[in-house]
Amino acid sequence: MGVSPCENPDVNAANCPSRSVLEHVTSRWGVLLLARLLGEESLRFSELRRSIGGISEKMLAQTLQTLERDGFVRREARPVIPPHVDYSLTPLGEEAARQVWDLARWVERSLPEVLATQRRYDERRRKAAATTG
């Protein structure tokens, strides 16, 4: 199948540096943060916290740091009291956000078909269990 990330004979996640970056952008909160920042000039910490809904301060700070470290998110702290910090996507982050966004939308479009398949699968398993149990 052509050239691939991690084409080592031993395709172990641990051996693959890009694997962890992939996990950053596809992680539970990573996806939502990138999606939320896409198309915005910038957002404050508390704005992100409120608009994501359900994320803890710890995970918000942690995920933002990870994305900043990877160069996907830019952090700008104004030296004022009370603190005012703005987060925005870098050009690289915008590319990443679009990619995961495309994937998310594809999943969204495929969802009806997936849910239907899941129901058939569960139904078959239920019947199989009935004969066994």
Next chain:
Amino acid sequence: MGVSPCENPDVNAANCPSRSVLEHVTSRWGVLLLARLLGEESLRFSELRRSIGGISEKMLAQTLQTLERDGFVRREARPVIPPHVDYSLTPLGEEAARQVWDLARWVERSLPEVLATQRRYDERRRKAAATTG
């Protein structure tokens, strides 16, 4: 930012059915399995186990079942002894595999830039810690 998956005022992962499907295809082993099956006619359980390298039997079986339930992977068990089971991508699964594959390749291409950014970030943090500590 236009129409979006989970555009509820409260963008909580728990409220979003497509979110879990997204996690299936971007999960640690999900990505590797889809990538491995892409371009192959079919592969046996043990072939997948060996070629992924590092995956436990439990996680292989579990991930394959999840992907089968979503309709991304087709499972064909021949009624022979010893057992012989073939796994392959469905048309839907092939689409999914290409999507995550594209994302993985994008990450791979961006990796040098990301790693460089990470080094600068760590260096800045190290210096900042030096003045504090």
Next chain:
DNA sequence: CCGAATCCTCAAAGATACTG
């Protein structure tokens, strides 16, 4: 207001042993 630090919980994932 924006985090860092700490403690805690529980579900995901690995190891191992076993079976049709």
Next chain:
DNA sequence: CAGTATCTTTGAGGATTCGG
């Protein structure tokens, strides 16, 4: 060979507190 069952371990993530 292709799984299942069980136990243990790990670490992601939540709650809370404190500081700049």
